[in-house]
Amino acid sequence: xxxxxxxxxxxxxxxxxxxxxxxxxxxxxxxxxxxxxxxxxxxxxxxxxxxxxxxxxxxxxxxxxxxxxxxxxxxxxxxxxxxxxxxxxxxxxxxxxxxxxxxxxxxxxxxxxxxxxxxxxxxxxxxxxxxxxxxxxxxxxxxxxxxxxxxxxxxxxxxxxxxxxxxxxxxxxxxxxxxxxxxxxxxxxxxxxxxxxxxxxxxxxxxxxxxxxxxxxxxxxxxxxxxxxxxxxxxxxxxxxxxxxxxxxxxxxxxxxxxxxxxxxxxxxxxxxxxxxxxxxxxxxxxxxxxxxxxxxxxxxxxxxxxxxxx
Amino acid sequence: xxxxxxxxxxxxxxxxxxxxxxxxxxxxxxxxxxxxxxxxxxxxxxxxxxxxxxxxxxxxxxxxxxxxxxxxxxxxxxxxxxxxxxxxxxxxxxxxxxxxxxxxxxxxxxxxxxxxxxxxxxxxxxxxxxxxxxxxxxxxxxxxxxxxxxxxxxxxxxxxxxxxxxxxxxxxxxxxxxxxxxxxxxxxxxxxxxxxxxxxxxxxxxxxxxxxxxxxxxxxxxxxxxxxxxxxxxxxxxxxxxxxxxxxxxxxxxxxxxxxxxxxxxxxxxxxxxxxxxxxxxxxxxxxxxxxxxxxxxx
Numbered sequence: 001x002x003x004x005x006x007x008x009x010x011x012x013x014x015x016x017x018x019x020x021x022x023x024x025x026x027x028x029x030x031x032x033x034x035x036x037x038x039x040x041x042x043x044x045x046x047x048x049x050x051x052x053x054x055x056x057x058x059x060x061x062x063x064x065x066x067x068x069x070x071x072x073x074x075x076x077x078x079x080x081x082x083x084x085x086x087x088x089x090x091x092x093x094x095x096x097x098x099x100x101x102x103x104x105x106x107x108x109x110x111x112x113x114x115x116x117x118x119x120x121x122x123x124x125x126x127x128x129x130x131x132x133x134x135x136x137x138x139x140x141x142x143x144x145x146x147x148x149x150x151x152x153x154x155x156x157x158x159x160x161x162x163x164x165x166x167x168x169x170x171x172x173x174x175x176x177x178x179x180x181x182x183x184x185x186x187x188x189x190x191x192x193x194x195x196x197x198x199x200x201x202x203x204x205x206x207x208x209x210x211x212x213x214x215x216x217x218x219x220x221x222x223x224x225x226x227x228x229x230x231x232x233x234x235x236x237x238x239x240x241x242x243x244x245x246x247x248x249x250x251x252x253x254x255x256x257x258x259x260x261x262x263x264x265x266x267x268x269x270x271x272x273x274x275x276x277x278x279x280x281x282x283x284x285x286x287x288x289x290x291x292x293x294x295x296x297x298x299x300x301x302x303x304x305x306x307x308x309x310x311x
Numbered sequence: 312x313x314x315x316x317x318x319x320x321x322x323x324x325x326x327x328x329x330x331x332x333x334x335x336x337x338x339x340x341x342x343x344x345x346x347x348x349x350x351x352x353x354x355x356x357x358x359x360x361x362x363x364x365x366x367x368x369x370x371x372x373x374x375x376x377x378x379x380x381x382x383x384x385x386x387x388x389x390x391x392x393x394x395x396x397x398x399x400x401x402x403x404x405x406x407x408x409x410x411x412x413x414x415x416x417x418x419x420x421x422x423x424x425x426x427x428x429x430x431x432x433x434x435x436x437x438x439x440x441x442x443x444x445x446x447x448x449x450x451x452x453x454x455x456x457x458x459x460x461x462x463x464x465x466x467x468x469x470x471x472x473x474x475x476x477x478x479x480x481x482x483x484x485x486x487x488x489x490x491x492x493x494x495x496x497x498x499x500x501x502x503x504x505x506x507x508x509x510x511x512x513x514x515x516x517x518x519x520x521x522x523x524x525x526x527x528x529x530x531x532x533x534x535x536x537x538x539x540x541x542x543x544x545x546x547x548x549x550x551x552x553x554x555x556x557x558x559x560x561x562x563x564x565x566x567x568x569x570x571x572x573x574x575x576x577x578x579x580x581x582x583x584x585x586x587x588x589x590x591x592x593x594x595x596x597x598x599x600x601x602x603x604x605x606x607x608x609x610x
Contacts, residue, residue, distance in 0.1 A: 038445075
C-alpha cells in the first residue's frame with residue numbers, strides 16, 4: 001500500500017516536472033484543443049436533440065425529451081428501406097468497381113518503358129482529382145446532355161438519344177464511373193508508392209529464375225500491394241453509410257430521386273430544407289453510430305486476418 | 312540486364328505492347344472529356360448545338376468568355392474564393408503545425424490522449440444539424456469567418472504532419488537543443504520548421520485545394536450573394552438556365568439560338584472555373600505526389 005503510494009507520488013512528480021519543463025508545448029496545444037471542443041465536440045453533445053423535440057425558443061438543452069421517438073419514426077417510415085438500399089447499393093457499387101482500376105493503372109505505369117510517355121499518362125490521369133465536384137458534375141452533365149458529345153455519337157449511329165442525367169437506372173453507374181474517372185489517377189499514386197517500396201533484389205532474383213513479366217506481377221507486385229488494398233477497403237467499408245452528400249446532391253434531380261436519394265441527402269433535405277431538426281439529427285446520428293461501429297469492426301477483422309490495421 | 316530474356320521474350324514483348332495500349336486508352340479516356348469541354352467553349356453556338364465539336368473548336372470565337380468577364384457574380388466569386396483560400400490556408404497551417412509539433416514529441420505527456428481526442432472526431436462525426444446549429448449559436452452564419460474557421464484542422468493532415476516530424480527529425484536534435492538552453496518554441500522555429508519545408512508545401516497544397524473546391528459550407532452557411540465563393544456561384548449558375556440567359560440578355564436572339572448560346576456559355580463557365588487549377592497544376596503536382604507518399608507511410 002505504502003509502496004504503491006510512493007510510486008504514485010513519484011509519477012505525479014514526474015508528470016508535474018514534465019509539464020513544467022514543456023509548458024510552451026502545452027501553451028501551443030490550447031488553441032487547437034479549444035477549436036476541437038468548440039467545433040467538433042459541442043456539436044456531438046448537441047446531438048442530444050435527436051432524443052428531444054427541438055424548439056428554437058427552448059434551445060438545445062431546454063427542449064423536451066421524447067426518447068427514441070424520432071428513431072422509431074425513421075425505422076418505420078416508408079423511406080427507410082429505400083434509403084438504406086440506395087446508400088448501401090451505391091457504396092458497394094463504388095467500392096467494388098473502384099478496386100481494380102487504380103491497381104491496374106499503377107502496375108501498368110510501373111512497367112511503362114518510355115519515361116516521357118509514363119510521365120504524361122501520370123500527369124493527365126491525376127489531374128481530374130484537382131477539379132472541384134461542382135465542375136466534375138458540370139462536365140458530366142454537359143457531355144451527357146441531349147446536345148452533348150455522347151448523344152451526338154449515339155445519334156450518328158442512328159439510335160435514339162438518351163437522357164442520361166434524368167434516368168434513375170443510370171444514376172448509380174454515372175456516379176460511380178465519374179468517380180473512377182476522377183480518382184483513379186490519385187489512388188494509383190498510393191499503389192505506386194507501395195510498388196516503389198519493393199526491393200529490387202526480388203525482381204533480379206525472379207528475372208534470373210526466368211520469370212516472365214506476367215509472373216513477376218502475380219507473384220511479386222500483387223502480394224506487395226495487397227496490404228494497401230486492405231487498408232483502403234477498410235476505410236471504404238467504414239464509410240459505407242456515410243457516403244457524402246456533396247456529389248450526390250449535385251447530381252440529384254426530381255427524375256432520378258428513386259435511386260439517388262441516400263441517407264446523407266435525406267438528412268440534408270429533412271433538416272435544412274424542411275427544418276425538422278430533431279428528426280434529421282436522429283437519422284444523422286444513426287448514420288454516425290453505424291459507421292463508427294463498422295469502422296471499428298472491420299479494423300479488428302483486418303488486424304486479426306493479416307496484421308494490417310488503421311490504428 | 313534481362314538475363315531471363317530468352318525463354319519468355321515473346322510473352323514479355325506481348326506484355327509491353329498490351330501495357331502501352333492500356334496506358335494509351337487510360338490517357339484518352341481521361342483527357343477526351345476535358346479536351347472536348349474546352350473546345351466546345353471556344354466554338355460557335357451553331358456548331359455546338361449541331362454536334363460538330365469533337366477535339367478542336369469549330370468556328371472559333373470568344374463570345375461566351377466576353378459575357379463571363381462581365382458577370383459580377385462570377386468575378387466576385389473568384390475574388391471571394393481567393394481570399395477564403397489564402398486566409399483559410401494560413402489558419403490551417405498555423406493550427407496544424409502547433410498541434411502536430413507537440414504531438415510528435417515523445418516527451419510530451421498526454422500526447423496519446425490528445426491524439427485520441429482528435430482521431431475520434433474523424434471516425435465519429437457529428438450530424439449535419441447539430442453542426443449547423445452550433446455555427447448558428449456562435450453567430451457565424453453568413454460571416455466571413457464561417458468560411459475559414461470551422462475546417463481549421465483536418466485530422467488526416469495533422470497525422471501526416473505529426474508522422475513527418477516524428478520520422479524526419481531525430482530525437483537527438485531536440486536533446487541537443489534543450490542542452491543548449493533552447494526553449495520548445497525556439498526549437499520549433501529554428502529546428503523543426505526549416506527541416507519541414509516539404510511537408511509544409513504538401514499541407515498548403517492539400518488545404519488550399521480543399522478550400523478552393525469546397526461548395527457545401529458556402530451553400531448552407533452563407534446567404535449574401537456577394538459573399539459566395541466561386542464554387543457556389545458556379546453551382547447556382549450551372550443549375551439554372553435563367554441565370555445564363557440573363558448573362559446573355561443583351562444579345563438579341565431567337566429562342567433556338569438562345570438555347571445554343573446557353574450551351575456554349577455552360578462550357579465556357581466550366582473552363583473559366585478550372586483556370587486556376589489548370590494554371591497551378593504543373594507546379595504543384597510534384598508536391599502532391601510527395602504528399603501521397605508521406606501520407607501512405609503509416610505512423
